[in-house]
Structures are given as structure tokens and as C-alpha cells.
Amino acid sequence: MTEYAPWITLILLVALAVWLDKKMQHPAFRTGVGLTLIVVGPILVFGSTRWITELQSNSVAVLAFSYGIRLLITRNKYHLQRNCPPHPLLRAPTMNLAPNFPEDPVMQQLLQLLHEEIGLPKxxxxxxxxxxxxxxxxxxxxxxxxxEMLEQEFALDLGDYDTYRYFNPPLFDVFLKRRAKGHGEKFPLTIGMLYLAIKTNSWDTQTLENLS
Known part of the structure; x- marks a missing residue:
């Protein structure tokens, strides 16, 4: 039984390390523990060689040093996961996308912006x-x-985009209502038009309306 003691100790320590990895989520705490283990590892090897050898636990020091390095490298692991904005489909899980609806990074970013600025039906x-x-x-x-947000996010050249072609001006703004006169019925401004404009990096009204 004694000959298996080092292996049992090692397995228990690995299990403990895995458990602690999930519990230690704050970057500062992971950094502190990591630095401590990096210092303790060599001390166990060079400063306490005799009793380490007697216990046949040389691997404990190596494990402590290696785990300390891992904690330092992954110190922001859980912090980044919390700060990462979820995909719109995760924030609105009942959202339905039509078959063959594009889900490339451009469309995902566009959906995110639509979700935040206008709201998407669930x-x-x-x-x-x-x-x-x-x-x-x-x-x-x-x-x-x-x-304006679309222009900034995607460096989009709005070209001949005319807001009054699609939207009525605010009711309280008389000046804008006069400017909007003569535009007649409004045309639909679709997600497909926005997607095409972003992909081509320019807004050409006739092309976008015909293609969409």
C-alpha cells in the first residue's frame, strides 16, 4: 500500500487543483495564488530536499510550480467570460431566424446592434x-x-442614404417636417439592405432596394 501512496497523493492533488480552478475566478486571487505556488515549488525542491525525498513526493513540487504558472496564464479566464457580450440569440433565446438566414460575424454584429438600439421581436x-x-x-x-451607430461600427459610407425615404421626422420638429415634404410613401428599410450595405461598405439606394 505504501508504494502507491505517492500516486494516491498526486491524484488527490490534481483533483484539488481542478476543483480550486473553478472556485478561484477573480483575476487578483488567481494571480496571488499563482505567484505563491511558483515560489513554493522551487523551495520544496531545493530547500526541503530531504523530507520531500523521504515522502517520495518530488512531483508535488513540480505540480505546485506548474499549477502556479497555469493560474497566472489563465488569470483573466473567468473575468473575460463575464465581460463578453452574449450573442443576440442567447440574450433572446426565443428569437426565430428564417431558413438560410446568414449567421456570419457581420450579421451577428448587425443583430447585436439592432437588438440593443431598436429591439428584436422574440x-x-x-x-x-x-x-x-x-x-x-x-x-x-x-x-x-x-x-449613426451603424456608420461608426462598420465604417460604413452612407452615400445617398435619405432618412426621409424610410422614416417620418419627429412630430415636434417642424423644420424637418418641411424638409421631408414631397417624399411620399415610405419604402421598407430591411435587414437585408443593411447587411448588403455593410458587406459592400457603401450605401447605394437603388442597388440595395433592387437586390433586397
């Missing part, structure tokens, strides 16, 4: 043809802020 199917003005109920004020 129980309606989201399609490329879903319009911000008719389907999502986006008004002129929201549209202005959203398009």
Missing part, C-alpha cells in the same frame, strides 16, 4: 426582408441614432 421570424420601419416599429429618432 416570437416573430427574423428574415432578410424584415423592415426596421414597418416590422420593427422603428421611428425617425431611433433610426437617426441607429444609422
Amino acid at each position: 416570437h416573430k421570424t427574423i428574415r432578410l426582408q424584415t423592415s426596421l420601419n414597418f416590422d420593427l416599429g422603428c421611428d425617425g429618432s431611433e433610426a437617426k441614432q441607429f444609422m
Whole structure:
């Protein structure tokens, strides 16, 4: 039984290390423990060689040193997981996407922005043809802020984009209402148009409306 003692000790220490790894989630705490173990490891080897050898536990010091390095390398592991913004599909788990709806990083970022600035319905199917003005109920004020965010996030050249082609001006703004006169009925501004504009890095009204 004595000959298996070092292996039993090692297995128990590894199990303890795995358990502690899940419990120690704060970066500062992981850093502190990691540095301590990195110092303790060599001390156990060089400063206490005699009793380490007698216990046949040389691997304990190596394990402590290695685990200390691991804690330092992964000190921000749980911190980054908490700060990472979840995908819109995780924040709105009942959201339905139409078949063949693109889910590349560009569309994911666009959905994230739509979710934060306008709001996406949880129980309606989201399609490329879903319009911000008719389907999502986006008004002129929201549209202005959203398009500014879109321009910044994707470095998008808005080209000949005309907000009054799709949205009515705020009711209280008489000056803008005069500017919007003569635009007639509004056209749908769809998610597909936004996606195409981002992919081509420019806004060409006729091309986007025809393609979408």
C-alpha cells in the first residue's frame, strides 16, 4: 500500500487543483495564488530536499510550480467570460431566424446592434426582408441614432442614404417636417439592405432596394 501512496497523493492533488480552478475566478486571487505556488515549488525542491525525498513526493513540487504558472496564464479566464457580450440569440433565446438566414460575424454584429438600439421581436421570424420601419416599429429618432451607430461600427459610407425615404421626422420638429415634404410613401428599410450595405461598405439606394 505504501508504494502507491505517492500516486494516491498526486491524484488527490490534481483533483484539488481542478476543483480550486473553478472556485478561484477573480483575476487578483488567481494571480496571488499563482505567484505563491511558483515560489513554493522551487523551495520544496531545493530547500526541503530531504523530507520531500523521504515522502517520495518530488512531483508535488513540480505540480505546485506548474499549477502556479497555469493560474497566472489563465488569470483573466473567468473575468473575460463575464465581460463578453452574449450573442443576440442567447440574450433572446426565443428569437426565430428564417431558413438560410446568414449567421456570419457581420450579421451577428448587425443583430447585436439592432437588438440593443431598436429591439428584436422574440416570437416573430427574423428574415432578410424584415423592415426596421414597418416590422420593427422603428421611428425617425431611433433610426437617426441607429444609422449613426451603424456608420461608426462598420465604417460604413452612407452615400445617398435619405432618412426621409424610410422614416417620418419627429412630430415636434417642424423644420424637418418641411424638409421631408414631397417624399411620399415610405419604402421598407430591411435587414437585408443593411447587411448588403455593410458587406459592400457603401450605401447605394437603388442597388440595395433592387437586390433586397
